[in-house]
Amino acid sequence: MATETAEAHGNGHSGLRARFRAALPVLLAAALFALGLYALYRLLAPVNLADVTAQIRTTPWSTMALALLATLCGYLALTGYDWSALRYIGKPLPMPVVLTGGLMAYAFGNTIGLSAVSGGAVRWRVYSGLGLDGYDVAAVSTFAAVSFGVAATVVGLGALAVHPGALAAILPFSAPAIRLGALGIVAAIVLPLVWASVTQARVRIRRFQVQAPSLSILFGQILFSLADIGFSALTLYVLLPVGDIGFLTFLAVFAAATMAGILSHVPGGIGVFETVVIAAMPAGAPVDQVAAALLLYRLTYYLVPFVLALTALSLYEAWRVVGGRIPGGAAGRMVTAVEPALRAVAPLAPFVLAATVFGAGLWMSFAALVPATSESAEVAEALFPLAFVEGSALLSSALGAALILIAYGLVRRNRGAYWMACTAMAGSAVVALFHGVDIERAVALGILLLIFLPFRQEFNRRTRLSHAALTPAWAVLVVSVIVAFGFVLFFAHKSTPYANDLWWQFAVDERAPRALRAGLLASLVIGLSTLVLLLRAPRFRPAPPDADSLAQAAEIAEAADHPDANFALTGDKSLIFSDDGAAFVMFGVAGRSWIAFGGPIGPADAAGEAALVFVEAARREGARPAFYEIGHQDVPLMLEFGFSLFKMGEEAVVDLSAFSLDGPARKKLRAAHARAKRDGLTLEISAPPHSADLMDELKGISDAWLEEKHAKEKSFSVGRFTPDWLNRWPIALIRHGGRTVAFANVLRTARGGIATIDLMRHAPDAPAGTMEFLFTELMLALKAEGVSAFSLGMAPLSGLAPDRSHRVWDRFGALIYKHGGNFYNFQGLRAFKEKFDPDWRPRYLAVPSAAAPFLTLSDAARLIGGGSASRPSRLSGDAG
Incomplete structure (x- = not known):
């Protein structure tokens, strides 16, 4: 008995350590995000939010048109990364496919801040259907990432060598030292790369050996990289106030800010990028105008392409729903050319829509914290009763918080979350009309709702939203949102002295107290809902299947495509079913690994749900989920989970x-x-x-x-x-x-x-x-x-x-x-x-990890040899 207690105690500590290690990268990113917000708050101390809003509203349309044109050119240059990479591996593809897939991947990946994941998933879906294997897709993704990293470094250092004073405000070195160091690093990068390209040498970097690209590919990629970084910097540059800073000087600042944002691993580099740009601006630059330019840059370079890509995907999905007939003529040829890429991207819609709903929730919540500045808002406060004004602010914050939490269910393709999101967006549009007669926000939410409607079939899992605990990443993200609420609240109302009676001041023109109450309500809704999700999550204890479970699995396996599904009936593996009981995952437990044999079995919709339930159950127990001997048909689902693939052999x-x-x-x-x-x-x-x-x-x-x-x-x-x-x-x-x-x-x-x-x-x-x-x-x-x-x-x-x-x-x-x-x-x-x-x-x-899976394979060997580290226990369902 004492031995069992000690073993359980040790396993508990092991599980806690595993969960801490899994959460550590996310915690570090959250800490950097918080530090970035703090630094940004200090830098924006003299800035008034009303001045920033006024600056945005008075930006000339000609300036916005230039910024949008630079954005378009920048995204076209981004697709050049894939074009060069496909030539590099000797497998070029039709340009319409590369353009469509590349633009969608970068539009979604850049905005969400997970381009390595979403971009890789898009590439796999697009290119694997056109004859490329996993190695080819990995090579394309690596080529694009390395090209951008090298180009951003070289361009930034080159600009810094021309204008060494560009980062004088944040670098503790003299101008000659900065120029010399920048030139030295550029030479150390460029010269070996050109030499290797000319001689077609293989470059060894630690344990990796890479074939250098040919001169034509190298110079082509240099042009694409220069265009990418140059046009993205130009987008922000044209929005900045006219001043003494030249474009080359600003290019060094932009490159440094971009790399800082990437290295921080904060989604989109939010807070970190802005801090570097503002800190590096000349002393006389008006901070409020710089802040307005940065906000417009986020909207122009990130949000506009994201919305356009999402709209195109929604139109494609609607076209498929109504029958998908290809028209004749030039329009039909265009549809035929881009349809493979759109078809490949479509399965990523739930993740993209979840990010959209999350952003809409932030927007609704922040709108309740920020004082309305339009004339229509003042008219509304004069016409509507106090209860409407106060109630709309509270409802806006509550609906925003609800959308933030619903986004988690959308990632899991939850059918109920889809309808809840539609209802919340419709309600938010109505509330926006009362909260300052914000017609722009109401129209935007209405359009977002229309974009959502064609994707109803993508949300087909019946898993309850409270059926799984929030992952460490989502839990930290929720905390970061609450921190962001505090940042916006204090920044928007920093001129209002705090007093306890602020909470109880009710008047049409008392915006600070209203924001305090709205912020408190949103934080309470998010915090309490998160606590409910954490507490209601059921536990799944692996155990040998009973006769009823085996009979259920036999019925599902009988309808499977591959006879390996029948190995669920050996009785030596645990079974975990989807909520509707139409699909299952068979798995064994050894060490800290939960290892599924093969992919999920059953109809595609239910199989994805069963796999998700298995992954979440393993993570809840502090274990490593893994799928052993999966086929190519399961690869998209694994990429959706963010898993890494290691080839085991060939069937x-x-x-x-x-x-x-x-x-x-x-x-x-x-x-x-x-x-x-x-x-x-x-x-x-x-x-x-x-x-x-x-x-x-x-x-x-x-x-x-x-x-x-x-x-x-x-x-x-x-x-x-x-x-x-x-x-x-x-x-x-x-x-x-x-x-x-x-x-x-x-x-x-x-x-x-x-x-x-x-x-x-x-x-x-x-x-x-x-x-x-x-x-x-x-x-x-x-x-x-x-x-x-x-x-x-x-x-x-x-x-x-x-x-x-x-x-x-x-x-x-x-x-x-x-x-x-x-x-x-x-x-x-x-x-x-x-x-x-x-x-x-x-x-x-x-x-889940990109590291070589020796521990997982060792645990799998123990399972195959008949060993297991877990003592069979009773299977439990809902905790509640």
Whole structure:
């Protein structure tokens, strides 16, 4: 008993440490965000919010037009990163696809602040459907990221070398030292890169080896990079007040601010970017005008492309809903050209819409904190009763807080969250009319609601919003929002001396007390709702499935595309179902890992929900969720979760419709098959249930095979020799002289499209070539029954390409595959399956971390070997 208590205590501490490590990067980003807000508040001390608002309203339309034109040119330059990268890897794609996919990826990724995730997901969806594999997509993403990082550094340092005083306000060095250092770093970056490009050398960076791009690609990318950084800087530059700062000087400031925002990992660099720009401005620059320019820059360079991309996606979704007929003429050709990219981006809509709703919630909440400055607001305060004015401010803050929380449900594709968001946006539009007759806000919310409507089918999960705890990232984000409320409240009303009676002052013109009450209400709504979500989250304790769960899983697996779904019925894995019970995930627990075997099983909508429930349940217990041996069809879902993919090997799938023993290519296989028949080998397929005598005979073969191999029964990814398991399936028997010398159980589903085998065992004295005969004869028999494909199983570590990926895991796996013959016959297994001319399909391990997954694979090995670190316990459902 004492040992169990100590073990539980240790596991508790381990879980806490795991959760802290998972939350640490988010906490650091939140701390930097808070520091950025504090620095920004100090820098904006002399600024009045009314002056900033007035400056924005008086900005000439000609200036806005120039800023929008610079933004358009900048985004077109951004797509050049992908164009150059595709040429670099030798797989160029049609320009309409690159333009559409690139513009959508950057419009969403830049604004949300997660371009590495959302941009990579977009690229995978677009490019994988056009012949590129995971290595190619990773190469494109890496090329784009490295190109931007190098270009921003070189451009910023180059501008700093020309005008070393640009960052004098924030750098403690003399102008000559800054110029010399900048030139030295630029030379250290550019000269080796040009030399490597000219000589086509391979550049080694630590453990990675990269082929330098050709001169044409290099110079083309230099132009794209200069255009990208130059036009994005120009967008802000034309909005800044006219002053003594030149464009090259400002370019150094802009590059430094951009890199600071990226390194902070704060979404969009909010607070950090603005702090660097304001701090680096000349002493005489009017801070209120700089602040207005920064706000307009955020709206122009980030929000406008985001809204346009979202609108285009909404129109495409509406077009699909009404039938998706392609018109004739030039319009039809344009739709045909861009439709593959739009179709690939469409599944990311829930995440993008969640970010949109989150932003709308911030907007509604901040609107209640900031005093209205338009004439219509003053008219409204004069015409409407006090209760309407006060109530609309409180309702605005409450609805804004609700939208912020609903966004979490939208990320999870929650159907109820979708309808709640629509209702809250409609209510917010009505409230905006009473809260200062804010027609602009009401119209904007109405348009956002119209954009939302076509995406109803994307929100198809029935998971309750209170069914999962907030992740560390969301919890920290909520706290950051409350901190931002305080920043806006104090900045907007810093000229009003604080007093306790401010809370109780009710009058039409008393805006500061109204803002205090609205801010308090919004913080309470968010804080209390978050607490409810944290407390109501149910716990899932892994345990062996009961008979009802196995029967439910059997019904779902029967309708699956791949027979591997039937491994859920072995009884050695826990099962976790979607809320509607239409899909499940099978998994085992070892160490700190919850490892699912394969992807979720069931209809696509319910399968995604089951996978999400599994991931959240594992994280709630402080464990590492992982998906073992998933196929390409599950990759988009894993990218949606933000998981990293590691290739485990390749599955050999034989197309039975084309399989035969005829032709010169099958000469060796045909000869081996004929020799086996001459030796007296025959195939018989025994249908379940099997007789006790047959099971005893097969048990003798199995025991002898295990003894000869010095092995024991395994689990998790394979079945075990038990009567209950074998009586579920037909068994292929190889007879020799009337005696059974080999067997394999055949797994199929009701669809019958693909079959595979699980246990394959033979007697020690079986004739040579027995197993090859079993495969050949069984495939011919299944083909005669109308089965379309046969899976020979996976060749572990096969197909890894370390020269392309430069990843530690691929290098390690390829080394083991080549030299690990003493432990496992990797190459021999691949060669055996190659005899049947299969189609090789990649299989992946999906894990939350980008680090090499050695710990997860070690835990998976324990599961396959029959070990587990968790003691079975009762399965619990809702905590409430």
